[in-house]
Amino acid sequence: MGTDRYAYQSRLRRVAPLPKLVLAAAALVVCLCCDSVWVGLTTVLAMGILITVLGGLPVKVYLHFLKVPLAFLVVGGITILIHSYPTGTATLAALPVGERLWGFTAGDLDQAARLFCKAMGAVGCMYFLSLNTPVTDLTMALERLRVPRLAVELMELIYRFIFVLGATAANIRLAQESRLGYQGFRRSVRSLGELSSMVFLRAWRKAQSIYTALEARGYAGSLATLAGDYTPGLWLLPLTVAIAGGQLLVYGLERMAVG
Amino acid sequence: MRQSGFNRFLLTGGMLAALAGSLMVNAGAMHIAEGWLPVNWCLLWGAVCIPFVVAGFLSIKRRIDQAPRAKILLAMCGAFAFVLSALKIPSFSGSCSHPTGVGLGAILFGPLTMAVLGLIVLLFQALLLAHGGLTTLGANTFSMAIAGPILSWAVYRLLRKMKAPPALAVFAAAALGDLFTYVVTSLQLGLVNGGMEKFLAIFAVTQVPLAIAEGLLTVVIFNVLEKYSQAQLQELRVL
Numbered sequence: 165m166g167t168d169r170y171a172y173q174s175r176l177r178r179v180a181p182l183p184k185l186v187l188a189a190a191a192l193v194v195c196l197c198c199d200s201v202w203v204g205l206t207t208v209l210a211m212g213i214l215i216t217v218l219g220g221l222p223v224k225v226y227l228h229f230l231k232v233p234l235a236f237l238v239v240g241g242i243t244i245l246i247h248s249y250p251t252g253t254a255t256l257a258a259l260p261v262g263e264r265l266w267g268f269t270a271g272d273l274d275q276a277a278r279l280f281c282k283a284m285g286a287v288g289c290m291y292f293l294s295l296n297t298p299v300t301d302l303t304m305a306l307e308r309l310r311v312p313r314l315a316v317e318l319m320e321l322i323y324r325f326i327f328v329l330g331a332t333a334a335n336i337r338l339a340q341e342s343r344l345g346y347q348g349f350r351r352s353v354r355s356l357g358e359l360s361s362m363v364f365l366r367a368w369r370k371a372q373s374i375y376t377a378l379e380a381r382g383y384a385g386s387l388a389t390l391a392g393d394y395t396p397g398l399w400l401l402p403l404t405v406a407i408a409g410g411q412l413l414v415y416g417l418e419r420m421a422v423g
Numbered sequence: 424m425r426q427s428g429f430n431r432f433l434l435t436g437g438m439l440a441a442l443a444g445s446l447m448v449n450a451g452a453m454h455i456a457e458g459w460l461p462v463n464w465c466l467l468w469g470a471v472c473i474p475f476v477v478a479g480f481l482s483i484k485r486r487i488d489q490a491p492r493a494k495i496l497l498a499m500c501g502a503f504a505f506v507l508s509a510l511k512i513p514s515f516s517g518s519c520s521h522p523t524g525v526g527l528g529a530i531l532f533g534p535l536t537m538a539v540l541g542l543i544v545l546l547f548q549a550l551l552l553a554h555g556g557l558t559t560l561g562a563n564t565f566s567m568a569i570a571g572p573i574l575s576w577a578v579y580r581l582l583r584k585m586k587a588p589p590a591l592a593v594f595a596a597a598a599l600g601d602l603f604t605y606v607v608t609s610l611q612l613g614l615v616n617g618g619m620e621k622f623l624a625i626f627a628v629t630q631v632p633l634a635i636a637e638g639l640l641t642v643v644i645f646n647v648l649e650k651y652s653q654a655q656l657q658e659l660r661v662l
Contacts, residue, residue: 166551196462196558204458232553233456240459243625244616279459279616286458290557294550302550314484318498319543325502326547333506353636356510357643360527364503364648368655371499375492385491 167229167294174219176296179397181305187404188293194408195285198415204281206414210407211288219296229295233287237280245276299323301392317387328370333363453523453608454548454563457556464615469561472542475569479538497532501540504528505547522637525604526597527644529572530579531659541568566607575600593645598638605630 171177176184195207208230215221249255249265258267268276293302300320307316336359340346345355375383460468486493507524528537542564548554555563575596582592605626613619648656 166553168551192458192558193462196458196465199461229553233556236454236456237459239625240456240612243612243618243621246621247618275616283456283458286556286558287456287553290457290549290553293557294553299547299550312480314487314494315480315539315543317494318483318501318539319546321495321498322501322505322540322543323547325499326505329499329502329506330509333510337510353639354643357640358647360507360510360640361644361647361651363506364644365652365655367499367503368496368652371495372492375495378495383491 167291168298170221170225170295171298174221174296176219176397177298177301178393178395179296179400180394181297181301182308183397183400183404184293184297185302185305187400187407188289190404190408191292191411192286192289194411195282195289198411199278199282200415200418201277201281202418203411203415204278204283204285206411207285208281208288210410211285211292214403215292215295221295226291226295229291230284230287233283237283241276241280244279245272247272304391313386320387325367325370329363329367332366333359336362453567453605454545454555455559455608455611457549457553457559459556460559460562460611460615462558464611465558465561467561468559468565468611472538472561472564472569475535475538476542476564479535482535483539497536497540500528500532500536501543504540505544508544508548509552522640523567523571523601523604525567525571526575526579526593526600526637527641529575529600530593530596530645531656534569534572534576537572538564538568541572544568562611566604566611570607571600571604574603589645589649590642594638594642597641598634601634601637602630605634 191207191211195203212223212226215226216223245268246266247268248261249258249267249269251260251263251265253265253269255265255267255269256273258265260266297305300323303316303319303323306319307313340355340359344351346352378387483493483497486497504524507527508521511521528540532540542560545555545560545563545568546557549556549560549563578599579592579596582595583589587595606623609619609622609626612622
C-alpha cells in the first residue's frame, strides 16, 4: 500500500530507524524555517538523490510520489495567489470582473511560489523517511523515544489490521461491482453503505477470534516482539549535518543575492 | 464591448468551474499537505491537540485495564476508520471523493477515543499515502479527529435527546461533522495566509454535496449495523 511496498525494498531498510528519522526531521525543520524557494527546491532535490542513490528507488517512482500532494498544493496555491484588487493596481495578470480586478501581483506570486517550493521540500523529507523505513521499524523507533507502550502497540495492531480489512473491503467491492452495484448514485450509496457495515462486522468478529487465539497462546496484556536486526547507520549523522549545512548555505546565498 | 464583457464572464466562470472541479477530484483536499503551515502554527495546533489526545489515551487505558479484549477491538476500529477513509464515495457530480468517517467514528466510539484513533490513522495516512503530513499532523488531527467528531457527537446526542428519528440524527451528525471539519480546515488555512472567505467559498461549493453524500452513506451504514450487529452496538456503548 502506497509507500510501504517500496520501503521494504529499499537498500536502507536494514539501517536503524532512528538515524533516518533524525535526518528527515532535521532537513524538514530547516526547510520549514528558511521559507524560501531555493531551499525548498534544494531539499526536494537532495532528498530525491538520497532516496534514489542510497535507497535504490527508481527515479520514476519518486517523481510519481511527488505528484501525490500536488493537487492540494496547486489548489491551495491558486487560492493564495488570486486576490481581488481595485482597478488600476499594478498586477502581473488579472481579469476584470465587474468593478474589480481578480489577479495577482509580483508579491502574491512570490508568496505562492515560496509556499509551494517549501511544501515540496517538506514532502521530499517525509518521503525520505517513509520510502526507506517500514512502519514496523518506525513504531520500534517510537518505543525507543519513550512513546507509551500502549500507544505503540495500538499503532502496530492498527497497521496490521489495515491490510486485513483492506483486503476484505477490496473483495466485497469487486463482488459488488461485478453485480453492477455501483451504477448510479442511489445504488452506489447503498452498496458502499453495505460494504462499510459488513467490513465493520467482519472486523469485529476477526478481533474476537484474534483475541481468543492470543489468549490460547498465553497473552498477558502486551505483545512482545524482538528488536529487528539493524546496522547502526551512524554514518547518516554526518550526512544529516552536511544536508542541513547545504540548505543553510543555499539560504545564505539567496539572502546575499537579494540583499 | 458587450461581446468582450461576455467573453470575460465566460472565462472567469470557466476558471472557477475548473478550480471547483480540481478540488472535487482531489482526494486529499481536506488534509493540509506537509510543509504548508509555518513552524509556529504547526506547534500551536499540536499543542491544542495534546489535552484531547491525552484524555483519550487515558480513557482507552482505563477501558483496557477493565477488559483486555478492548485493545484488539479498538485497534480494529482504528483500522476500520483508515479503510473507510480510503474508500471512494460517490458524489452527485459523478466525480469521487473519500468519506471522512468523522461522524460514524464519533457516534460509534465517542469523541475521546476518536481523538487517539484519528491521530494514529492520520499518521498512517501521511506516511503511507502522503495525505497530510508530519508537521501538519497537529492541524489535521484537530480538524478531523477532534473538532469534527466532537460536533458530530454533540449533534447526535442532542437530536436523540430531543426524540428525533435515529436516521435524522445520524444524517445530521455525519453531514454537519463533515462540514465543520472543512470549516475548521479553512480557518486553519486562512489564519496563516489570509483569504479565509475564499477557502470557505470553495468548500461551500464543493463540500456541501459531499457532506450530504456522506450523511446518506452513514445512515445506510447505520441501518445495516442496527439490523445485523445489535449486540456489537450494545457492547460499544459499554466498551
